[in-house]
Amino acid sequence: MSVEQPLLAGVELGGTKCVCLLASGPDDIREQVRIDTTTPAETLAAIREVLARWHAHHGFAAIGVASFGPLELDPRSAQYGCIVNTSKPLWSGADILAPLRTFGVSIGFDTDVNGAALAEGRWGGARGLDSYAYITVGTGVGVGSVVRGLTVRGLGHSEAGHLRIPRMAGQSWAGVCPFHGDCVEGLASGPAIQARAGRPGDQLEASDPAWDEVVHALGALLHNLVLTVAPQRILMGGGVVSGRPFLLPRVRSALVESLGGYGVAQGVTDADTGFVTAPALGDRAGPLGAIALAQDAVTQAI
Numbered sequence: 001m002s003v004e005q006p007l008l009a010g011v012e013l014g015g016t017k018c019v020c021l022l023a024s025g026p027d028d029i030r031e032q033v034r035i036d037t038t039t040p041a042e043t044l045a046a047i048r049e050v051l052a053r054w055h056a057h058h059g060f061a062a063i064g065v066a067s068f069g070p071l072e073l074d075p076r077s078a079q080y081g082c083i084v085n086t087s088k089p090l091w092s093g094a095d096i097l098a099p100l101r102t103f104g105v106s107i108g109f110d111t112d113v114n115g116a117a118l119a120e121g122r123w124g125g126a127r128g129l130d131s132y133a134y135i136t137v138g139t140g141v142g143v144g145s146v147v148r149g150l151t152v153r154g155l156g157h158s159e160a161g162h163l164r165i166p167r168m169a170g171q172s173w174a175g176v177c178p179f180h181g182d183c184v185e186g187l188a189s190g191p192a193i194q195a196r197a198g199r200p201g202d203q204l205e206a207s208d209p210a211w212d213e214v215v216h217a218l219g220a221l222l223h224n225l226v227l228t229v230a231p232q233r234i235l236m237g238g239g240v241v242s243g244r245p246f247l248l249p250r251v252r253s254a255l256v257e258s259l260g261g262y263g264v265a266q267g268v269t270d271a272d273t274g275f276v277t278a279p280a281l282g283d284r285a286g287p288l289g290a291i292a293l294a295q296d297a298v299t300q301a302i
Contacts, residue, residue, distance in 0.1 A: 006061035006298060009051050010290030012112060013067040013096065015088055015139060018043060019287045020050045022058065025295075026123050026281075026288055030058065040094035048099040055103055062301070064108040064294030066115025066286060067096050073110065073157055081109060087178050106301040108293030114151040114158075115289025116279070117144030117235075122292050125235050125280035133231040134279065135161075136238035137218065141185040145229045152229065161185045165220035168213055188217040190240050206246040214240070215247070219254025222276065226255070226264065235279040242278070252276045 005024035012019045018037055023029040031054070035046045054060060070086060072079040081097030100107055110118075117126070117134035126132040126146070134144040141161030145152040152158045162183045175186030176195050186192055193201040197210035204210055222234060241247050255268060255276065268275040279285050 008294035012286040062294040062297040064290040066290040106297035108297035113142035113144035116285035118292040119288040138239035222255040223258040237279040
């Protein structure tokens, strides 16, 4: 006899929009609400209003919050639940969890990409794996790494999208990252492509040379992930990658060339292995990631 899953509230807080989800899982979604991400006061008040209505009418067992960052994820810190040192105006120091604690339920909290990675492992393209990486390439470059079923944490959380990488020969463009200039995000994100090419990526042909540096940067990112996190699979999506079928094969080839046959390279050379592939959940990965975090909060509270 199947056990009925508890109803959960999920909050995916992104840099441009927030998605609130009332669900017990991907096959039982009761309601979804989209909220524009404006100022912390406006956005967090709107999120709390949605959850308050759900709590009054339905109840929920836990809340999962998958947020853009960087975040303070150490429960021992006085800044736990806050965004720290972000480039998004007004959001540095914003306390994401404070308005949600009054509901009196457990709260799961992690980055948006870590949440999406957990969702892909639970219901999507990484099912059956215990170590894998999820990458989104859009306004920024976010990387969620899962090792033995747990998202990577330590001093903080993984920010592999800001890794410094070798540049293509002859390239000296400064990049757009306000913190690091020519890190992966500074070279391969949507804003980087527009700044480098003079127009957005959706206006560029597949043969445009602007893609060469994007492919190089993403291939170098994957090289570093393979040799540090040792994922069994890498899922790559986001606005820059989605809808451009030429891009993933090029990035996969760049990874193979970069590894140069070293170590585990044999396991990533064959496209049929699906080592580098698109996420299975598509744009549902983020909101469902918040539900996955809420599920974990319920489990940890037992």
